[in-house]
Amino acid sequence: MSEIIRPVAGAGLPEDPIIEPELPGPVKLRARLVVALSISQFGLAVPAVSMTLVSWPYTVGALEPANKAIFLSILTGLFAVVGIIVSPIAGVLSDRCTSRLGMRRPFLLVGGALGVVGMGIMGLAPNITVLILGALVYAAAAGIYTGGNAPLVPDQIPERHRGRVMGLIQVMLVLSGLVSSIVLPMYLGQQFIVFAIPGACFGVTALITVLMIKDRRLSRDEVDGRLSIIGVFAQFKVNPRAIPDYSWAWLGKAITTLGTVLTTVYGFYYITDYLHVTPEQLPGVISLTGILGLVCAVVGAALGSWISDRFRIRKKMVLYTSTMIAIGAVIAAFAPSVEVYLIALVIMGLGTGAYFPVDGAVMIDVLPGEGRETGKYMGLMTLADQTPRSLGPFLAAGILALGNLIPNGGYPAVFISGGIIAIIGALLIRKVKGSL
Numbered sequence: 001m002s003e004i005i006r007p008v009a010g011a012g013l014p015e016d017p018i019i020e021p022e023l024p025g026p027v028k029l030r031a032r033l034v035v036a037l038s039i040s041q042f043g044l045a046v047p048a049v050s051m052t053l054v055s056w057p058y059t060v061g062a063l064e065p066a067n068k069a070i071f072l073s074i075l076t077g078l079f080a081v082v083g084i085i086v087s088p089i090a091g092v093l094s095d096r097c098t099s100r101l102g103m104r105r106p107f108l109l110v111g112g113a114l115g116v117v118g119m120g121i122m123g124l125a126p127n128i129t130v131l132i133l134g135a136l137v138y139a140a141a142a143g144i145y146t147g148g149n150a151p152l153v154p155d156q157i158p159e160r161h162r163g164r165v166m167g168l169i170q171v172m173l174v175l176s177g178l179v180s181s182i183v184l185p186m187y188l189g190q191q192f193i194v195f196a197i198p199g200a201c202f203g204v205t206a207l208i209t210v211l212m213i214k215d216r217r218l219s220r221d222e223v224d225g226r227l228s229i230i231g232v233f234a235q236f237k238v239n240p241r242a243i244p245d246y247s248w249a250w251l252g253k254a255i256t257t258l259g260t261v262l263t264t265v266y267g268f269y270y271i272t273d274y275l276h277v278t279p280e281q282l283p284g285v286i287s288l289t290g291i292l293g294l295v296c297a298v299v300g301a302a303l304g305s306w307i308s309d310r311f312r313i314r315k316k317m318v319l320y321t322s323t324m325i326a327i328g329a330v331i332a333a334f335a336p337s338v339e340v341y342l343i344a345l346v347i348m349g350l351g352t353g354a355y356f357p358v359d360g361a362v363m364i365d366v367l368p369g370e371g372r373e374t375g376k377y378m379g380l381m382t383l384a385d386q387t388p389r390s391l392g393p394f395l396a397a398g399i400l401a402l403g404n405l406i407p408n409g410g411y412p413a414v415f416i417s418g419g420i421i422a423i424i425g426a427l428l429i430r431k432v433k434g435s436l
Helices: 031-063 065-095 105-123 128-149 152-156 159-187 191-212 229-234 244-262 267-274 282-310 314-333 338-365 374-403 411-431
Strands: 003-010 013-021
Touching: 031 065, 031 105, 031 128, 031 152, 031 159, 031 191, 031 267, 031 282, 065 105, 065 128, 065 374, 105 128, 105 191, 128 191, 128 374, 152 159, 152 374, 159 191, 159 282, 159 338, 244 314, 244 338, 244 374, 244 411, 267 282, 267 338, 267 411, 282 314, 282 338, 314 338, 314 411, 374 411
Parallel strands: none
Antiparallel strands: 003 013
């Protein structure tokens, strides 16, 4: 067992060390917790996926048809920026939360309630400004919720089960696509409904999760005084050289996620503007792409996480799955028809479905802090996901503009760039020594 040594004043010596044992890790997998984590992830994913695939592209296109690509990039970018700020702070505060409800539950409750408000604002937005305002409110809500939700896996899931549990969580992310790709297209043109359905799902599942989980509780004696605002931000002074495994894993995740953003951000407009799907065909095509994405990502998550745990090859799986993402992106870039584009989506779906749970297990394997700063480092891990989601849309807009200057550029250039970037990020996993 590793130890944390803290110097204190002692008799006869300037400093005597107090040896404080590492917090014990979880040793038993509880089915009730796994169900709660699955429900929680489903509720969080439904709004995220629905906004990305349907609600935002359609609503932005309706409110600002002449500049839809630019405003969609601004909306998604600002949304991710708020997540970058809020999620890590919520994680740090959850590490020090002494509420009777537990360390993580208060953040789930507040985030769930505020999320319903944000979705309501977007549903009633009469213009693009109010739509962006509602998106920022929901971004803050999702960040608060994540601050309590993300630490639950390292808090309570034993190491040997993490790959499969992360795979199951990824499956919930994919199942959320059912709402986005099958239910929501039925309500295209009804702005309030396409936001109200995901918002209600988020609020209800947040409440169910709070009632189901058995949260860790922290006594006031275990907290070293109150944190000031400056003190909260001081918690994020991290020396990458002191935690090299985590730092390399973080950087690789950020770069690969940026690649996946570029392969998805303009999917809605790609099939309408580049593949020329008509408005009459659009609901059916969206549903078909959603179902294919659902099946492929479920298969990818289940198979990839099982292989990584069974054969102890998490790092290799990161490389393999990123290669699949790149291959699918190149095929999509040169797709002459919807049918070929669907083949590309299958390949990317399998790769993405397997990549995120396996890479998430690698990140948890190398978490610093001896179990005492789980919320902090899981919050920083969220930055590796949200930072590229904030920068990606702006980068995509730039690539799109430059691509339009060359023959066969535009959207294909965005896809190809995404595939190349995904491979570059995955190669950094070789620097990580503390995972399988």
